[in-house]
Amino acid sequence: MQGMSEPLHIVGAGMAGSEAAWQAAELGVKVVLHEMRPAVATFAHKSGDFAEMVCSNSFRSDDDEQNAVGLLHWEMRAAGGLIMTSADAHRLPAGGALAVDRELFARTTTETLRAHPNISVSYEEIDALPSSGHWIFATGPLTSPALAEAIMAETGAEALAFFDAIAPIVHFDSIDMSRAWMQSRYDKGETEAERTAYLNCPLDRAIYEAFIDALLAAEKAEFREGETAGYFDGCLPIEVMAERGRDTLRFGPMKPIGLTNPHAPDNKPYAVVQLRRDNALGTLYNMVGFQTKMKYGAQADVFRMIPGLENARFARLGGIHRNTFLNSPRLLDGQMRLRSRPGIRFAGQITGVEGYVESAAMGLVAGRMAAAEMLGRELAPPPPTTASGALITHITGGAEARSFQPMNVNFGLFPPVPEIRGGRRGRRERYRAYTDRAKADWQGWLHHAAHEPAPVTD
Numbered sequence: 514m515q516g517m518s519e520p521l522h523i524v525g526a527g528m529a530g531s532e533a534a535w536q537a538a539e540l541g542v543k544v545v546l547h548e549m550r551p552a553v554a555t556f557a558h559k560s561g562d563f564a565e566m567v568c569s570n571s572f573r574s575d576d577d578e579q580n581a582v583g584l585l586h587w588e589m590r591a592a593g594g595l596i597m598t599s600a601d602a603h604r605l606p607a608g609g610a611l612a613v614d615r616e617l618f619a620r621t622t623t624e625t626l627r628a629h630p631n632i633s634v635s636y637e638e639i640d641a642l643p644s645s646g647h648w649i650f651a652t653g654p655l656t657s658p659a660l661a662e663a664i665m666a667e668t669g670a671e672a673l674a675f676f677d678a679i680a681p682i683v684h685f686d687s688i689d690m691s692r693a694w695m696q697s698r699y700d701k702g703e704t705e706a707e708r709t710a711y712l713n714c715p716l717d718r719a720i721y722e723a724f725i726d727a728l729l730a731a732e733k734a735e736f737r738e739g740e741t742a743g744y745f746d747g748c749l750p751i752e753v754m755a756e757r758g759r760d761t762l763r764f765g766p767m768k769p770i771g772l773t774n775p776h777a778p779d780n781k782p783y784a785v786v787q788l789r790r791d792n793a794l795g796t797l798y799n800m801v802g803f804q805t806k807m808k809y810g811a812q813a814d815v816f817r818m819i820p821g822l823e824n825a826r827f828a829r830l831g832g833i834h835r836n837t838f839l840n841s842p843r844l845l846d847g848q849m850r851l852r853s854r855p856g857i858r859f860a861g862q863i864t865g866v867e868g869y870v871e872s873a874a875m876g877l878v879a880g881r882m883a884a885a886e887m888l889g890r891e892l893a894p895p896p897p898t899t900a901s902g903a904l905i906t907h908i909t910g911g912a913e914a915r916s917f918q919p920m921n922v923n924f925g926l927f928p929p930v931p932e933i934r935g936g937r938r939g940r941r942e943r944y945r946a947y948t949d950r951a952k953a954d955w956q957g958w959l960h961h962a963a964h965e966p967a968p969v970t971d
């Protein structure tokens with residue numbers, strides 16, 4: 514059981530570490546949060562703030578009935594999660610998605626944690642694995658090289674590296690609105706702001722074909738040997754999609770459906786590039802789904818072929834990045850502890866989940882588990898029927914260790930709902946059954962966790 518002098522150490526104040534610190538501190542555990550920024554930088558983080566969103570400003574779908582990410586939002590809100598509270602406070606209109614002003618979001622998260630009486634912050638890089646105490650490592654996809662080496666020395670497992678790609682950000686005032694227009698797909702959203710959350714650039718067939726040619730011909734950053742091994746379909750660079758087929762983009766991020774161009778209502782676009790607001794001021798827009806590994810010079814040329822973006826100025830061009838993650842099914846137990854050193858937990862993207870939301874959710878559970886352990890209680894993992902539980906089950910055993918790759922939350926990770934197994938009910942009904950069950954089971958888990966009696970100690 515925790516003595517007053519023994520804190521929980523959390524390394525990394527990103528999505529996972531911030532949420533873990535908040536949860537443990539709220540349960541009454543003293544936390545030391547170790548963060549290497551701003552003293553030690555990563556190539557993607559730009560500030561010294563906690564929970565910095567390094568690429569998109571979206572926490573994706575906020576639909577908690579039909580979408581597994583939206584369900585994770587719901588679970589974190591029900592658990593009093595800090596990441597969701599900060600996100601809700603700085604929400605931007607985004608037609609059904611939870612997009613935020615990234616700076617205000619990160620600032621609120623940082624200030625809230627720094628003000629918590631149970632949390633102290635230590636700005637330092639941790640470059641070794643500790644031999645005693647309670648620790649959560651949530652150092653993310655850009656874990657510092659020294660620490661990555663220390664982890665590898667302990668686990669003997671190879672930390673795999675692969676590339677995601679960053680989508681470019683454009684200055685709004687450089688977009689030609691006589692060609693582009695504002696509209697969410699299918700006019701989705703409750704308010705006018707939601708219904709017009711996206712900026713759309715139309716391509717006719719000739720321009721689309723020329724764009725694909727340019728994309729295929731553009732100079733790309735080279736992959737080093739073995740680096741592409743972990744590619745996963747959710748985040749493919751656009752040029753890789755184009756390589757798979759000339760129409761792949763038109764059926765993917767450039768699909769023209771659910772949109773009408775008010776400048777030419779009778780002329781259905783052949784393809785559409787969508788941009789989403791990136792800051793509260795509305796001065797920046799990111800190109801949705803336009804991750805790329807084209808070289809910078811080539812990017813500007815290729816993207817300026819898009820109608821409306823002829824004179825685009827880019828606040829940030831797309832890029833490629835590395836992702837460090839553990840072979841969790843082999844290395845971690847169901848409590849997200851390193852089997853070889855149970856005093857050490859891992860959380861966030863380094864455990865092989867993918868995305869801001871998934872990482873925060875893993876931080877939430879790891880923080881609660883660590884706190885429970887230190888308070889002398891046993892907290893079972895959340896049921897696999899919940900979104901958080903489905904992810905933990907996957908990474909700590911459900912996934913095949915030999916071919917383990919990072920995973921987004923999705924209904925495919927959930928056990929089937931017995932009543933509808935084999936039935937021919939529609940997809941909406943099936944997803945609704947998953948989310949109804951998940952909510953009830955998550956409430957049960959929270960309730961159980963809150964009422965688990967502390968053991969009698971001498």
Ligand SMILES: Cc1cc2nc3c(=O)[nH]c(=O)nc-3n(C[C@H](O)[C@H](O)[C@H](O)COP(=O)(O)OP(=O)(O)OC[C@H]3O[C@@H](n4cnc5c(N)ncnc54)[C@H](O)[C@@H]3O)c2cc1C
Nearest residue numbers: 525527528529549568569639652653657861862868869872
């Ligand atoms: C370039 C890039 C773009 C991405 N784009 C998206 C996106 O658009 N959408 C999305 O959902 N996900 C995206 N991801 C994935 C995203 O990083 C993660 O989903 C999420 O931020 C991971 O949360 P985390 O808490 O695990 O790690 P992070 O949020 O990265 O936090 C880890 C923290 O640990 C600190 N740290 C690292 N090593 C040490 C050390 N040795 N000592 C002390 N502190 C340390 C870091 O400074 C950082 O603050 C992207 C990742 C990268 C790298």
